[in-house]
Amino acid sequence: MTSEQQATFSGLQTAIQMEIDGKEFYLKSSKAIRNEPGSKLFQTLAAEEDIHQRVFTEIYNKLKSKQQWPDVKIPAHDTKKLPTVFKAAMEKLGRDHTALKAELDAVKTGMDMENKTLDFYRNRSAKAAFNAEKQLYNAFAGQESEHFSLLQDYYEFLTSPADYFNKKEHTSVDGG
Numbered sequence: 001m002t003s004e005q006q007a008t009f010s011g012l013q014t015a016i017q018m019e020i021d022g023k024e025f026y027l028k029s030s031k032a033i034r035n036e037p038g039s040k041l042f043q044t045l046a047a048e049e050d051i052h053q054r055v056f057t058e059i060y061n062k063l064k065s066k067q068q069w070p071d072v073k074i075p076a077h078d079t080k081k082l083p084t085v086f087k088a089a090m091e092k093l094g095r096d097h098t099a100l101k102a103e104l105d106a107v108k109t110g111m112d113m114e115n116k117t118l119d120f121y122r123n124r125s126a127k128a129a130f131n132a133e134k135q136l137y138n139a140f141a142g143q144e145s146e147h148f149s150l151l152q153d154y155y156e157f158l159t160s161p162a163d164y165f166n167k168k169e170h171t172s173v174d175g176g
Contacts, residue, residue, distance in 0.1 A: 004129035005063075005129075007127065007129065008063065008069075008128075008129055008130070008133060009060065009063065009064075011124045011127075011133075011137075012056050012059060012060040012063070013060065014120065015052075015056045015120070015121070015124070015140075016053055016056045016057055016060065018113075018116075018117050018120065019049045019050070019052040019053035019056060019117075020049075020053055021113070022045070022046075022049040022113055022114075022117065023046045023049040023050050023053065024046075025109065025110065025113060026042045026043070026045045026046035026049060026110065027042070027043070027046045029042045029106040029109075029110070030042035030043045030046065032102060032103075032106065033103050033106065034100065034103070035103075038103060038107075038154065038158075041150065041151075041154060042106070042110070045110070045147055045150075045151075048143065048147065052140055052143070055074065055136075055140075058070075059136070069130040069132045069133060070132075071132070074135075074136060074139045074140075103158060104155070104158055104159070107151050107154055107155045107158065108155065110147075110151045111148055111151045111152060111155065114144050114145075114147045114148040114151060115148060117144045118141055118144040118145055118148065121137040121138075121140050121141035121144060122137070122141050124137045125137035125138050125141065
């Protein structure tokens, strides 16, 4: 096995474990969060991490058996679905929602995990031996970036719901 192949396998193994860890964290956190929108957000993120893990595992197994990069279709990611669901959920909670410390900690941990995963995928893409490998890591880096943005929005909502709504609604006082 060449050093490029070893790096590819090592990268895939790390990616699989990161996605498993992410899924477990989000599922655990979804049960601890006491508001429905936050819980659903974490459940959705867990499901997305599960999809990522399955794709990486499929590629890993195909590489092990064929010794060449497989033609794997990366699942489509509906970039508009999650933010729309999230926005509706935040509106349901309203401007006066008060967050618990545990909820804030879970969101911060999720943001940190998404950043680390994003950095790893960008790094792997830059070092990829195969074009398909580069495309895979770039696609998943984009999805992890979206996850981070959703968590960041949720954190902003939790820490200051009124400011969050003002920012998202782009309201201002004209004074005239």
